[in-house]
Amino acid sequence: MAVGVASNVDFCTAIMERRTVSAWTEDSGDAALAEAARDGDRGAFGLLYDRYARMVHGVLLARVPFSAVDDLVQDVFLQALGRLRSLRDTACFGAWIAAIARNRAHDYHRRSRNDVELTDDILGDEQTGGGSSKPLRLASAPAPDAEAAAALAAIRSLPEAYRETLILRLVEGMTGPEIAARTGLTTGSVRVNMHRGMQKLREKLGSGVRG
C-alpha cells in the first residue's frame, strides 16, 4: 500500500507541477495552449496573450477610439479567460477571440450610444476626414501623432473588412499569411481585402501609385 500511496503523491505532484511550471514554448500549438489554459495553466494563457494581443488590438483599433483600445484589449482577454470552457474547438482560438473582440467593439458603441462616427482624442478636427470627399494627404512634416491620426482616419473611412486587414498589416505589422492564421479568415479573403483596401487607401491619400 505504501507504494501505492507514494505513486499517488507523485502523480498529484506531477499534475501540480504541470500547472505551475509551464513547459510551453513559442512553437506550442493554439489547441494545446487553449486546452492547458482551460485546465488552469496561466502560463499557457499568457502565451496565447502574447500571440494574439496584436491581432486583438488591431481588430479593436479598426472600430473604437484609440484611447479606449488598450483597456478593451485587456477586457477581451479577461472575457476569453472566463469563457474558455465554452470554446468547443480549441484549434479555433484565434477566430474565437477575434469574434469576442469584434463583439466587444460593438458593445462599446452600444453602451456609449454613439455609433455615428469614430472620434479620437489624437485626431484633430481637420484631420479626421470622416465625411470629407477630399483626398487626404499625409502632412509633410507634422507632429508624429497628427500624421498617424490622419492616416488612421483614412483607413477608418474604408469599408470594415478592408479597415481591419489594413490596420493589422500597417499598424500592427502583421503579414498577410499571419493575419489569415490569426483571424481564421481564408488566405484568399485576406489577400483580396488587403490589396483592394490598399488601393482604396491610396485613392484616399491622393496617391497615383497602385498596388
Place this chain on the structure above:
Amino acid sequence: MDRKENSKYLWDGSGEPDPEIQRLESVLGKLAYSGARPGFPDIVPAAPWWSVLPFGWPMRLAAVSAVMAVAALVAVWFVIHRSKQNPAPSGSTASEWQVARLAGAPRVGNTAIENQGGLGPGQTLVTDNRSRAEITADEVGEIEVDPDTRLRLVPSRGERKRLALDRGVIHAFIWSPPGEFMVDTPSATAVDMGCAYTLQVDDSGAGLLRTTLGWVGFRLDGHDAFIPAGAVCATRPGIGPGTPCFEDASPALRAALTAFDFGPADQRAPALDTILAQARKRDALTLWHLLARVDANDRGRVYDRLAKLVPPPHAVTRDGILRLDPTMLDLWWNELGLGDVSLWRTFERSWSESDSQSRGKAR
C-alpha cells in the same frame, strides 16, 4: 515599380519595398500594440466532482467506475429515446447554439426550455404566441426569436453558421466575419455581411428583411439584392428577393415597387414610371437593382435617371450597362457609397458550394 513586386511587399513584406507602404508602416507603427502581458487572475478549472468523495483513491476509482457505468447506460437510453423524438441528421459535426428562454415556454423539438438549453443541427426551436427566446453562438452572434416562430439549425460544413427561418420573426446581431452566416427562408437566403437585422417570414413563406446596422445580402439562385442599413427588401415564394429600398423612400415609390416586383405583369410599366419619377439621390440603391430587373426596352430609362442621380464612373458606359456588363454594374454600385460589392463577389463561390451542400442535407 513592378506591380508584382509591390504586391509581394504589401502581402508579406518580401520583394522590393514600396516606399508609400513603408511610409505608412512607419507612421502608423507608432499606434501598434505595445502593452505588456497583464497579470491574469487564477484560472479555476472545473473541479472534478469525484474530488469531494471522502475516501482514498482505490475507493474513489471504484465509485467513479460505478457511476460512469450507470451514466453510460442512462446516456445510451437517452440518445435512443431522443433520436426517436427529434432526430438529428447523422454525420453532422456542427455544434449547438445556446438557447435562453426570454418569455413563455419555447421548445426545441419536444423539449420545453425552462431557462437554458441547446439547439443542435437539424433541431427546430419553436415559440408559441406567448414565448420568446434568445439563441447565442460565441463565434457567430446572438439572435432574438419572437413569438410564433420556427427556427432550424441547418447541418452544414460551416458549423453553426446556417439557420432556416420557416416562419416568424428573428432579430439578428452578428459578429461572425462577413459572408459566413446565413439564414434560409422559404423564398430567399439572407447572407450576413457584418450587421444587425430583422427578418420575418409569414405563413405563406413571404419574407421581409430590414437592416439596422451594416448590410445584408438577400439571394435566391443567383438573384441578389444588397440591403444596407436603413433599407428593407421583401421576398416572395417562387419569385425571390424583390428590389430593396430605403425605409424613408416615399410611400408612392414603395407601393410602386411592390407592384413592380410582385404585381401582375400589366402593372409593371406604370409602376416603373412612378418609381423613376419619385426617386431621390438616396434611391439610387433601388434604381441600381432595377437595371437588371426591368425589361431591356426600359433599361435605358433607368440608366438615364440613375446617371442623373449618381453619375457613373469613367469606366462605365451606357452600352455596357444596357447589356448588363457585370464589371460595369459592380463599378457603378461601388460609386453609390453603400459598401464595396467586391466583398460579396469574393464570397459568392463558397456560398454557392455551401448552398448546394446544405440544400442536399436539409431535404
